[in-house]
Amino acid sequence: MTVGIPGTGIGGILYIMLCGWMMVCEGGRFLRGSSTCLMRRVVLRHFAIATGMLVSLLASVELLAFLAWRFGVITTLTGNPPSASRQWIGPVSITAVGAALIVIIGIAALMNLLRVVVAKSPAAADARPTKQMAEAGD
Amino acid sequence: MASQVCSIANPTPDTETEAVAVGIEDTLTRRRQVPLTVIVPAYNESETIEDTVHSILEQSVEVAEVIVVDDGSTDDTGQKAARAGATVLRPPQNTGSKAGAQNYALEHVATAFTMAIDADTTLAPDAIEKIMPSFEDPELAAACGFVVPRHVRTTWERGRYAEYLFAFGFYKSIQDYFKHPLISSGCFSAYRTDVLREMGGWPTRSMTEDMDLTWSFYGRGRGVRFVPDAVCYPVEPHNFKFMSKQLRRWSHGFVQNIRLHWRNLIHLPYLRTFVAAALWDAAVASLVYLVVIPVLAIVISPLFLLGYVIDAPVVMIPVLVTAGKRGEFWKALASMPGFFVLRTVNAVFMLEALWSELVVNKPLTTYEKGH
Numbered sequence: 169m170t171v172g173i174p175g176t177g178i179g180g181i182l183y184i185m186l187c188g189w190m191m192v193c194e195g196g197r198f199l200r201g202s203s204t205c206l207m208r209r210v211v212l213r214h215f216a217i218a219t220g221m222l223v224s225l226l227a228s229v230e231l232l233a234f235l236a237w238r239f240g241v242i243t244t245l246t247g248n249p250p251s252a253s254r255q256w257i258g259p260v261s262i263t264a265v266g267a268a269l270i271v272i273i274g275i276a277a278l279m280n281l282l283r284v285v286v287a288k289s290p291a292a293a294d295a296r297p298t299k300q301m302a303e304a305g306d
Numbered sequence: 307m308a309s310q311v312c313s314i315a316n317p318t319p320d321t322e323t324e325a326v327a328v329g330i331e332d333t334l335t336r337r338r339q340v341p342l343t344v345i346v347p348a349y350n351e352s353e354t355i356e357d358t359v360h361s362i363l364e365q366s367v368e369v370a371e372v373i374v375v376d377d378g379s380t381d382d383t384g385q386k387a388a389r390a391g392a393t394v395l396r397p398p399q400n401t402g403s404k405a406g407a408q409n410y411a412l413e414h415v416a417t418a419f420t421m422a423i424d425a426d427t428t429l430a431p432d433a434i435e436k437i438m439p440s441f442e443d444p445e446l447a448a449a450c451g452f453v454v455p456r457h458v459r460t461t462w463e464r465g466r467y468a469e470y471l472f473a474f475g476f477y478k479s480i481q482d483y484f485k486h487p488l489i490s491s492g493c494f495s496a497y498r499t500d501v502l503r504e505m506g507g508w509p510t511r512s513m514t515e516d517m518d519l520t521w522s523f524y525g526r527g528r529g530v531r532f533v534p535d536a537v538c539y540p541v542e543p544h545n546f547k548f549m550s551k552q553l554r555r556w557s558h559g560f561v562q563n564i565r566l567h568w569r570n571l572i573h574l575p576y577l578r579t580f581v582a583a584a585l586w587d588a589a590v591a592s593l594v595y596l597v598v599i600p601v602l603a604i605v606i607s608p609l610f611l612l613g614y615v616i617d618a619p620v621v622m623i624p625v626l627v628t629a630g631k632r633g634e635f636w637k638a639l640a641s642m643p644g645f646f647v648l649r650t651v652n653a654v655f656m657l658e659a660l661w662s663e664l665v666v667n668k669p670l671t672t673y674e675k676g677h
Contacts, residue, residue: 187480288525288573289570
């Protein structure tokens, strides 16, 4: 099974970033002598895919911002004439990418905060039905 | 452990000549045996069960036993499975879920390893041979393989095909690199039998027993691996009716498991971020697809409708790279529109699941098959 909405939402951008982190981790392993040829191939392949995805992502955002200007959406939103709205293309695309990064950093920070304040629950890892569930015929 | 996983049942010949003769005979007639029992839960699966059993029995390695649990079928699933060479077990009454049927068979398993395969799933000829060496790691509790839909004809099957190429070809390998695959897929996974029994078998408390079991393993400090070279081919829902049942079950199961496991998940590096990002996308991206984009398209400009497919070039890169490796580039390219249809429909089910499970507290409790 798959979960959630696959694509280039926050999840997609997170995995693109993790491909960069895989390169760093594998570099460390290589220096320590614990990297294998197979693993290096996997990491390089994913890094190449992620680089392609990142370039496509930035190009898509840029294209969207351009279309927004070309079809007068930015003009509608900002109230500026089309000639003056063109300067908004850059800020619109930067804002989109920046917002995604802020959300990812926020999620990671929240998870780390929760890790500190919430204790583990051994019961949750027990897949057996609880007494109450058994009594309820679950 | 390696010798246990890949033990070879060789007789001991008395003379060198006999040894050579037996060796040749072995090569010609015997396959390597693995201490593995394969459990196939089945309810009215007469159309597919024979293919499934044959694909297991014709593997490049020999398994100890194939157990088909005929879970109250009203067709001839049991007879066909028995004819194909499986041991057929029949619970006194329908167990109510896939997990229930699997647990019924688990009591009869006498091998060190157990595999669960769906009754509509066939395996690549070397799938078991590829997946078993993972268990050389003594901490490993489960291993799963790459899933590719067997039929790619309708929009729904095409959408699922592209989705799997994306998820298994890109996401899952990254999750595996960080030692936390999100799920050991229920349609094709192998388990260490003693650990599985220690956990109480497959959990029946959520709609997605595979996710529940995987996260329970992590909670107990055990490992799970993804083996991309071990490939299986399930039959995926071919129309909206069956796809909606599957999507409803999966989305509710996801939310149910977050409720069950969140306290442990946040202590698991990487996995907590994978799950949090998936949950964020399930909620926010769904709202964007179903509310924000239509409203903006009506109020400001139809240009916003591009939002449904604006990431097409980004999604296509991992899909086409993975498909290219399998020699299926054009098939994947033709399937991309289905991906976007399925994703938008998926958003409806995700929002419904979040609403039902978290807001109005009406959990899904009835297990309905996806075909």
